[in-house]
Amino acid sequence: MNFNKKLAVAVSGAVMLMAGQFALADSTSDIVDALVGKGVLTEEEGKLITKGHDSAKSKAAKVVDKNGMLSLSSADGKSTMAIAGRIQLDSRHFSNHDGRHTSSADGFDVRRAYLGVSGTIAKYYDYKVVGNFANSDNPSGNGSSDKSHQLDEAFFGINFWKEASFRFGQQKMPFSLEEQTSSRFIDFQERSMLNKYVPGKEIGAQIHGVFDNGVFYGAAVSTGEGLSKLEGNTTDSNDVIGRVGINFAQALGDKDNVYHLAIAGSSGRQGNSTMKADYNSEDKGASFISQTIIGNRDRLGLEGAIALGSVKIQSEYIQNNYSKVQAISNGKASGSDIDIDGHYVAATWLLTGEKYASAYKAGKFDRISPNKNFNPDDMSAGLGAWEIGARYSSVDASDIGYTNNTSYNKANAYTLGLKWIPSPFVRILLNYVNTEGEKANGGGDLNQKALTLRTQLDF
Secondary structure, eight states: OOHHHHHHHHHHHHHHHHHHHHHHHHHHHHHHHHHHHTTSSOHHHHHHHHHHHHHHHHTSOEEEEETTEEEEEOTTSSOEEEEEEEEEEEEEEESOOOTTOTTOOOEEEEEEEEEEEEEEETTTEEEEEEEEOSSOOOSSSSOOOOGGGOEEEEEEEEEEETTEEEEEEEEEOSOOHHHHSOTTTOSSSSOOGGGGGSOOEEEEEEEEEEOTTSEEEEEEEEOSSOTTOOOOSTTOOOEEEEEEEEEHHHHTTOSSEEEEEEEEEEEEEEOOTTOBOOEEOTTOOOEEEOOBOOEEEEEEEEEEEEEETTEEEEEEEEEEEEEEEOOOTTSOOTTEEEEEEEEEEEEEEETTOOOGGGGEETTEEOOOOOSSOOOTTOTTSOOOEEEEEEEEEEEEOGGGOOOSSSOEEEEEEEEEEEEEEEETTEEEEEEEEEEEEEETTSOSOEEEEEEEEEEEEEO
């Protein structure tokens, strides 16, 4: 039985268990009422049975409605379990095709299809296991199958103190504001081009915490190899990763705005010959570079965000430095240093008046809930939340020194976005992306335009 089938069976079993418990609880009262009505039981006998049933029911698990999401909770509320997932269907239309990008084809893509369980045990311990049922969740290339990415997250945490919590397993590493924000809540359909140069979800251990004065941090040791991958060989080393920042608005007692500033870094040796220094266009049309680099890898991230009510400006700078690099084809010689860096600047505006501060916590942006959900039965009740945005991003990988005619070692992207959030759990995003790529040899530059659409449901 493959991973997807095993996870589906496990999640289905949890659903049936939850449903069965509450169906049994409700049916008991119905049966007693029916027996009393038919004279099989006296009213006194019925009350006695019902009283015993109610006493047992008060000690049993119960369904809890938290912010519109259902979960199973123990009677004391210290242990919980919730089933969660997301479905993202993307479509893309390219107005022109560069000769090199044969993968930039119009079409549809199930970008993500996640299903899993999460919850708490005995108040202080949490867990999460999430599988990916989409054919591909590979943000570079043409969306071909990537079967190695079926397990998305699998971790448990120890949370005695909010200032120092621990997490073990496959999890998101502490680096980059854009990466910390879930794909459910990012500003545009895809993260920026430079997102490929930050640690994502990896296997490791982490300590993280938040303080009342707005300071937050995370420190981790990981494989440095990405999703579900172990160290490649004996020349690899674990990555040490850290991030620290502050929301100055919280420190000043300002609950309506966000003044976010953070710095992150990581260090480790990349010795696995399958590791690529690649990045992709924000329309997910194709990968620009797919070059193996073996050497010491140090990463630096600077991030900032200012949210004034319904307006937000967010920016990041990322640098990857590879030292003592082994010889790479069509590039730098053995022993050379290579720098790859990039940045983005994005501005968004919630036209319907929601505040970004309400979606910010612990160093990241989360779910935006409309002031008034869209109601098709009463169109005057509300239109949901509407947002417009623009982003410029740039990546410079020219230090690799390509001499071939198939790679773009510099690229700029301009993205315009329109987003509709009819309810907190549904999003529709329309993006226009203009990508410009520059080849190392100065010929055959790229100018690719795309119109993309995403419909999303999470639960």
